[in-house]
Amino acid sequence: MKNPIHTDTLEPDQPFCNRVEELSSLSGHARNGMNVVIFAPRRYGKTSLVRRVQHQLRSEGVCVIYAQFMRLVSVDDLVHRLAKAVVVGLHEHESLLDKGKRWLRHLPSVQPVFTLDSSTGTPAVSIRMTSRPKDSLDALESLLEELGALLAKDDFHVCIALDEFQDIVDIKEPRVEALLREHMQRHKASYVFLGSRRRVLVDIFSNKGRPFYHSATMMELVPLPEDECVEFIRQQFAQGGKHCPEDVARKITRSVEQYPYYLQALAYRVFELCEDACTPEHVTQGYELLLGNERYSFQAILQGLSAGQLKLLRGLAQDGQAQLTSTAFLQEYGLTLGGVQSARNALSEQDIIEQLNDGRWRIVDPIFKDWLLQAF
CATH class of the missing domain: 1.10.8 (Helicase, Ruva Protein; domain 3)
Incomplete structure (x- = not known):
């Protein structure tokens, strides 16, 4: 008998547990042109949820665009990923080999390249940048301006999902956020920003000193009933x-x-x-x-951690939930107050640990916690 249970990112036609309210809310926001931030731990079904919503929107005639920003390495990388996502989304909405080619006049810096997929026999899309400015930020601004011109069409309803959006901070170019916000606020589209490094993502949209402050509705995925x-x-x-x-x-x-x-x-x-x-x-x-x-x-995960971070994880695995700065916790696991604060900040930013409402801390991933108990 074939196993009916899937363990990878779920396709829209595969069984999906609950999230009825989230599916309805997200679909409604997209139809209304609202921007949404979806945040939850890793492997919480964010991508599956958004793909399901975009599949539904596509059946209603909405053009859907999906870009993956995980582990961005440069502004050029960001430009290329966003440009390719736009071209692929347009092609799926209406073939760029046919009537959809009229849209390309709005994207003069992007040239689609079609090759035949040997396994499926269908055209696969890649891109070339036709005239890349020497400065990467200029290239990003040009692409965003061109995308804005395309989205300005009155008969064009678009939903754009940017997965692991918080990884833009890893580029270490502070002007990127301001540039994205400047253009996206004028774009006639619904943006969905997804991320699993919750502390970083939430700060982008809730910190008064950052460009995206209060620019989107926040939606946290909670444990399934x-x-x-x-x-x-x-x-x-x-x-x-x-x-x-x-x-x-x-x-x-x-x-x-x-x-x-x-x-x-x-x-x-x-x-x-x-x-x-x-x-x-x-x-x-x-x-x-x-x-x-x-x-x-x-x-x-462990290979990238310091000795202090490993000690802190060991303590949380064994205690379950703990007040990290308590004298008992520090003495039990050979930690100093400064060491705990440094390790806590680093592990929290990576979304490995999280703080509860009562001030205690715990390991986010329950299976990782149990594995640590065995490993230590």
């Missing part, structure tokens, strides 16, 4: 021809604290382990397999 996770898992097992009792589905859900990616990943492994019906023992086995599978990405 437990009962709906349970029902979703049971439905997926039934679709695959297997039975998942309610108590087992609830054990799966609680084991990963309703964390969207891990919910799917653990359910996938449990489905593979059982024959006709799954048991709590299958969940335990599946969870160990999940921890083993994730160790490579977790080890990569």
Whole structure:
């Protein structure tokens, strides 16, 4: 029997757990031309959510553009990624090989290049910049001006999603934010800004001293409702021809604290382990397999951390939630007040740890926390 549970970014036609309210709100904002910031931890389904919304909008005749800004390395990199996203979005909306070619007059600095995809036989799109200014910021401004001219068309409704938008700060060019804001506020489009480094992303839009201050509606993705996770898992097992009792589905859900990616990943492994019906023992086995599978990405996180940051993570893994500056915590894990403050800021910026409403801190990723307990 084919496993019906997916563990990668979900396509619009694949099963999607809940987020009904978020889907409705985001679609409505896009239709109304509002800008939205979506923030949540890594692997929380932000990209799947936006792709689903854009798929719905495309069926309504809206042109949708999606750009990935993860790990931007330069202003030139930003220009190229945004230009390619615009061209691909336009081509999917109306073929640039046909009537859609009229739009290209608004983008004189961008030349689409079409090649035949050997696996699908369909045209694949890449781009060349026809006349790149020597200064990268000038190139970015030219592209934004051209995009503005295109978006000004009265019959043109556009939704533009910029994924991992906070990574623009890694370019280390402070004028980029101001330039993007200057043009985007005039663009006749709905922008959706996504990001998983929440502290950095939220600061871009909530800090009075930054260009994007109060320029978009903030939308935080919260953990999925437990009962709906349970029902979703049971439905997926039934679709695959297997039975998942309610108590087992609830054990799966609680084991990963309703964390969207891990919910799917653990359910996938449990489905593979059982024959006709799954048991709590299958969940335990599946969870160990999940921890083993994730160790490579977790080890990569540790390799980039200082000794002080590792000590702080060890303390949070063992204590669960803690007051980081308490004398007991500092003494237990051999930390100093200054060392904790430095490590806390670095780990928080990477969205590895987060502060709770009561002032305590915890590790964001519950599976990473459990893996750390084993590793230490």
